[in-house]
Amino acid sequence: MPRAALALLLLVAAPAAAQEPRTPAERADFAAATRHADVVAFGEQLAKLSPRLKASTFGTSHEGRPLPLWVLADPPVSSPAEAAKSGKLVVLAFANIHAGEIDGKDALCALARDLAAGKDAPLLKDLVVLLVPVLNADGNEKIDPKNRPNEPNPPGGVGSRENAQGFDLNRDFVKLETPEVRALVKLMTDWDPLVVVDCHTTNGSKHRWTLTHDGPRYPTCDSDLSRWAHATLLPEAGKRVKAATGFDTGPYGNFAADRTRWETYPALPRYGIQSVALRNRIGVLSESYSYAPYRDRVTASGAFVKGVFETAAAKKDDVTRVTTRTPAATAVVPLRTKTVAHADPLSVPGFDQDAPKDIALSHVARTEAAHAVARPAAYVVSPKCADAAATLRRHGVAVEELREDVLLDVEAYRLDRVEEAAKAFQGHKLRTLTVTKRTEARTVPAGALVVRTAQPLGTLAAYLLEPEAEDGLAAWNLFDGELRPGADFPVLRVLKLPPVLTGAPRPLPESRKALKTITEEMLVGGGGGFTFGLAGNPASGIQWLDDGEHFLQTKGGATLKVHARTGRSEPAAKSDAPKKGPPAKGPPAKVDGRGDLSTPSPDGKRVAFVRKGNLFVAAADGKDETQLTDDGGKADVLNGKADWVYFEELFNRSSRAFWWSPDSEKIAFLRFDDTPVKRFHLVDVQDANGKLESYPYPKPGDPNPLVTIGVASAAGGRPAFLDLTGYPPADTLVARVGWMPGGKDVYAYLQNRTQTWLDFVVWKDAGGPPVKLFRDTTGAWVDEPGAPRFLPDGSFLFASDRTGFRHLYHYAADGKLKAAVTAGDWEVREVLRIDPDAVYVTGTKDGPTRLHLYRAALYGTKLERLTDSGGNHTITLAPKGNLFLDRTTDDATPTQVYVSEAGKGRVRTVDTNPVYEREQYRWGKFEAVTVPMPDGFKLNGTLVFPPDFDAAKKYPVWVFTYAGPHAPTVKEGWGGGRIMDQALAATGVVIFRVDPRSASGQGMKAAWSAYKQLGVQELKDLEAALDWLGKRGGWIDRSRVGISGHSYGGFMTAFALTHSKTFSAGIASGPVTDWGLYDTIYTERYMLTPKENPKGYAASSVVGAAKNLHGKLLLVHGLMDDNVHAQNTMKLADALQQAGKDFELMIYPRARHGIGSPHFLRLQLGFIRRTMGVAP
Template identity: 45%
Template structure:
């Protein structure tokens, strides 16, 4: 039978189907259930690695449960395996102590510790090191000791590797297999070439524990020696095992002794360490916050600061004598934060990033430390320096020149002319340039779109879409539309904000507001970028009838260091004033129920939430995750940067304390903490709990066993979000 369907009927059918697809409401299972959750992020390749030819990059691809590293032609997408993983697997199987599963796992990884030529890899298995040349049939065992080898790296010429074992620095000659100890005095209290907890967390970056640096000619290694003997050990207890496990970590609290630091230079063929002359500094008042080499390998360049970080000296040490020359000193009206090493140019001059004028900008210096010129300028920030195409005279970087809530990719001439924005799509961009600076991979997202990956040429012209990462599941749900807006603080400062209204918003109704904050110095939360599961959870709350509100106080805004300096010496007070100015704006809106406003945050955001509930009556409830509750209880380097030493600022510490204001708690408070948090210790919540109890204040508490500063076990994450959701639904 021939059935004819008219065009209007077809269109009606299609449109009704689209409408139905967008009517679905989110559940916690959709976002957080380990089995049922939907992958709203998609699976874009976010860590592509350029090869030296500038025509290909490496990308991992998974099929049938196996991951393989592929060599991809950038402009066409044509891909071939980068190496014969089956051959590598067979070679690993032949080694004693390797199971079939071990061999399969190690030969099918998404990334490897490559030598500079990308022809060999270094493997760490069962706390020992192994060397494999790609395409060969043999794996070489390099170490066989009960101690763990950490922080292993290849030398720049690929002929040696260095690593740390039991506090000492070692090298192995790959041609002979000979191992040589470069230091011998290491222990758990004297670390050679390895960073301790506070240096890693607050100076060199979480996840980076390596405290040594190869010279460009591969002949020497510069390393930090950290003496922990005077540093307080902090105990963290795992209560889950029948016999509790005690973990003790050197952790200097604000005002307590820091590790003593020295900078040494040692030849890889052995011999005594040449210690850099640090006589200009008081040992107990010294941080070494960055270390690098000059390209000619004749000098070690390092950044020295006092513990309150009110200055930063860029120094150069002669490798033969250890004698130090100070190239220049950075100061501001508050603190100086170490950001980056010099970026060397062929003529020996270098680019340097500095916040000296209140905004992070690029400066060009001569080899002797004399300023040639300021390259970038304006009330915006350079966020990342990608590199320099010296042949054509271009500097490539990311910045907030176009928008304070979204980074874009730029280039500018070395003389500061021809500033050009290369990325035009609104949203946040992160670039990876090939070595020749002829192309870049652009990782882009906006607040409504998960990350997408594209290839552009150096002029900003699209070459190819690498992965559009369409997440069709997002189209099935009825989501609120995020709105970016600006709110004036009482003194005229413009604060960035974002609002998500319920998807069926009715302006004639009154809605409760659930707000989120981080509030910490120079750490904005309002960004035109994909927010992942937390964004989807906020959307779920909006579907339940809540307005979601995020407003960056000035010190967190990312609008230059000058905006963050306003918090110097007194956390909490100005941040709260700005947040309350944001709340005052909300109260002016006819559809906001001013009596039903909540606040939540984690880490510094947990501090800010608990501070707000003890210093304000603006919030009906607060959820404080892993909060610092008194700045005497947090680590020295972070705290003293912003608050100075407690003995130099007793009033600032007193005024910033949540514990001291516990008796002033207003609203319903939910405290959350991981029991083995080694960053913001459980002690913070315990001391606040004690003061709240003595003051007769009721609150709720949830502890997460085996969780550190963030809850990461998927089952516990679901429990956490269910609890937070229930607390909001029942009290707001």
């Protein structure tokens, strides 16, 4: 024996330093096979002795044994991310894939010890070393002398070749049926080792090499990689083995029957090392010679692994170069191969009649492609093929789920022949497919799986998915359910994939963890504000084009012109912009940073804007600026821009108060004179000296702004102001202004300040006296009805609540009523389109908590629902009205988007938005409820129960409400999973959301119940709802009932705690506490003026009832709230103090009316838990 070999054997058998642990094999003096538990314990021992080694696991065997992973690095690393950050090469060696081949297991134990002890410190300076000593953990324990007999193994025997399932793990690298190989492949995906060594022991032909080896041979892998591995890496590693041990190594193989050829195994990816080649990584096979002494085999295996790693470290630039390539490098993917001889013969150290003899043989070990295909841009896998798609993902291939139906140009395979092997192999009768390819356009449905080949594992994906691949997924029966001669193979090739909407597919079963509880941490998004959690990201921002057949949609960062019916797309051109109110041609006017509300003229030649309270017009390029008014900004005068109260209460929070004429020649505008309006003052205490912020804010009974209607020529000149005779400015609100058809006449909606009527008024030729077409009245107040919708004959549709439900009425051009277009105990919410004989509206005919699209006959009574029966629908109608985008959701389904056709139903799925993340959580039961009132009225509500709800126990109830007139909050829909409710329910609180009748959305008639007495009927409804809930089940603890709300909901909370003993706690944020402190337009609409309704104001006051506070009240307000002033909370706080009532107060010094702070969220949750007596 060479001295070097003897020295190494002595080192293995008896470590020089006493503190160095002996491997399990050494401790047994190589007389017993190492058990799984021994290996695990040895790794843990090494980890305790050295920080360089991290002992962990990467999976479990079929019988549940942990699969040990040892990570060696200096400095240490413990995760793939840390390894990548280190910049070092990651290398992997695994052993015991066949548990009867025990040499590698013991060799890796010794290597781990030496590396951990720092004997090869330079190696760890360049490498992160991963060692998997026992892959076949179950087979390792099936030790039997009958396993691999006639070999110099330990006398007690060795483990079995197969795992506990009876599978050969080294035949499982395509189908991935075993947990052991699945875990190993995932390990390679996560850590991405560039060099992988698989340690075996061969019992084939007899020869004199102590170890043989092989490298990547499958021709799909980069040819440079294969050449470098065979020409450089393997020979160099062999030299290092020779130098360290004296043992010879050579290429793996066996003698042919006639002993004229040295032949290797077929280069199929079912074998571990060749599957590594398809990942474009360097796979190395180590085969110690089973007839050599056991000690020698362990020594040679360890030296070879170390030699491979040392060579990789010394030539790391080469390793990186040959494992880095673009997808174009393998544009052709070989599917079937043949093995041919190398040009030069190979000298094999064999035997002749047991006498050593070197034999020159033909070396049959070079693999060539026998059949190949061009790699496409992507594959599309049928959603029926779940097993195949799951296997792809287990390989680490990136798979996307298609979220839309889309017409694609594809290559499809027709199955000509499907042949099955006569005998089963590894539990499978392998398939051989013969196909014919054709090109066609095909609609690919949402749910199909998209596999792009421009990804690191794109070549592997292509091989696995091609039907004629000799070792692909089809060969291994993973498509069997879809394989019928004459049918199409269920995978399509896409040569050029346009941008398509995709998302992550449902997580694989093995990656799903124990269900998580929804907690308050989920409620705060990345920016710190409240998040809607599990809403997903449904397609949005879609704009119909004028042809009614296409729309603009952004996918993958590109704006596309999409055919609505098919999903075909192309890059959008500038000419594809929708022409709603033609945009200005060229850039918008330059308004030097002080102007705003820039609005182009209908012809696109001009742009109007407001600067410092005055109205201006400029050319579309920003030149030739003309000032149309000159008194703005002086003495509280604004031209073309709404003041605070109009912005907030009449113009739907829009400041623009000017309107171009259809011919682009004139502009109608409002002039606001706030001189008579009292100003309110806020103080920003963040400023060292207190910064004063003052603005006009009219309070009930006080003067409103004086508003007049001006008409200016876009060319310039003094504007004219319309005659408002009969409408005294101090008592008049201008709710809407616009232009009549033809562009000559101006119309406006004029109302008295308490809004008990609305006049439709017209000025002929934008001048002269006002002509009242008609007056609209109701049983209480008149809400602004929206713009009239004009018909070609000059008649128009007008929305009114006169019957207690909003419906459409057809008026002649002179204001005479022609007919009611819609009617009934439901509401029209929006008019989307008018055709010559029909009008398209959204409404609540099918229930107050959901919207549908309806087509109503313009002449007659026919009403047709165009949306599907279920769910809540948000509609975007195409310009021609035949198609519409339907964003639909229900209580259990996140928003999905469809293209539908009127009268025909759904045409195409635009976005399934599956939100698989929701499947990771424990959900409390959600229930939509109808709550009967004593008088027969029915409220709508929702309940969320704790996940482990037990009706035999008692639970606190927390009520969330808003309750503002005709402002429903209970709506059918997913709502992001209602994670606020779920987070609280998870702590043991039942969450009850309910709208009182005034806020139920069941017509204005129901809202009128709040008229002149805000809060009074609402509280009765909430109390009755809780009584109903108490009778429904005995689980409600009436001593623990809380309520909270913001703004009007804050008022309702404070009102409830001062006017009822039903509630034990409440959070009133941003509340109105006395309606005399809020603005005129909102308050007087519902309450009239304090002079007209003093009893109503008194009955609705929280401040006035402070002495009656019952329960624990938390008041919250933003100090800079310019809507509901913090004055409300301070007055209530003072009244409570004067009455000797305890309460809690939180002020947010920087906040205005919206308090979007994580602190506020935590405050609410903490208060609810504390007052309801539940733990977080």
